[in-house]
Amino acid sequence: MSLRSETVDTQIASILLDCNSEKLQSLIDEAGLDPLVRAYIDEHFGARHIEDLNNRQIRDVLNLIAAFRALAKGAAG
Amino acid sequence: MHYERTAIDAPIKTDDLVYCRAAAWFRATRGDASADTAALTRILPYLQVQTVSGDETRYLYCGTLTPAGALYGKDFCRTAAGKSGIPDEKVDRYLTRTYFDVVRNQRPALERVAMPVQVEGVPHFCDFYRFIFPLNLNGVSAVAALARFADTPTPLN
Incomplete structure (x- = not known):
């Protein structure tokens, strides 16, 4: 792979990660789970920001949000 | 098996x-979980947060520095x-059981609990204090329980 295409790949990866981080953060904020997620990623992954998480760790965070949304829906219904 | 729960009415x-x-x-x-979130984030590793709906409770968060984590x-967790x-x-x-009272009355409870807890088939005697308080998570009723061992759990067999 040429240096130019490696640079482009890195840029694309960075853009995708930024978009996902923003989407993930907006899901967290919408659910009001910011303190829980901050504590969760610090306790389990030693991370301070969601940008620092890998895909598997992001899936765990999404499971936490999904569980909350299901519980919130149940509580409302 | 002997279970013991003592409500503590006076502030400790x-x-x-x-x-x-x-x-x-x-x-x-x-x-209110949206207020002073920095302080809440600092104590969450010690808390178990459970939603309370109807007659059921569900975990939302279990800190690693809780008796359940230990x-x-x-x-x-x-x-x-x-x-x-x-x-x-x-x-x-x-x-x-205490969680339902805490949510219904929107008042915290303090109690001491002593009981054997099964861990992978082995009963461990646990003795701990619990401070349980209501938590509002974006309109969802929950409780947070801070439990602190009075003594290190000991396997009973």
Whole structure:
């Protein structure tokens, strides 16, 4: 792979990660789970920001949000 | 098996920093999870947060520095969200009774609990204090329980 295409790949990866981080953060904020997620990623992954998480760790965070949304829906219904 | 629960009505004097932080956070916010989130984030590793709906409770968060974390490990805590409780269902039912009162009355409770807890088939005698307070998470009713071992759990066999 040429240096130019490696640079482009890195840029694309960075853009995708930024978009996902923003989407993930907006899901967290919408659910009001910011303190829980901050504590969760610090306790389990030693991370301070969601940008620092890998895909598997992001899936765990999404499971936490999904569980909350299901519980919130149940509580409302 | 002997289960014992004692409600503590009077405020307790303690030098337990985590308890003091949790009590101060609740006094300042009345359990609104969107208020002083930095302080809440600091104490969450010591808390178990469970939603309370109808006659059921579900984990939303289980800190690793809780008795449940000590007994069942970090993996249990990491995957706790959505679970109905700890693996020892009998103990779980006994422990969650207080949560319904806390949510109904929107008042915290303080109690001491002594009981055997099954961990992978082995009963461990546990003796701990619990400070349980109502928590409002974006309109969802929940409780947070801060439990502190009075003595290190000991296997009974």
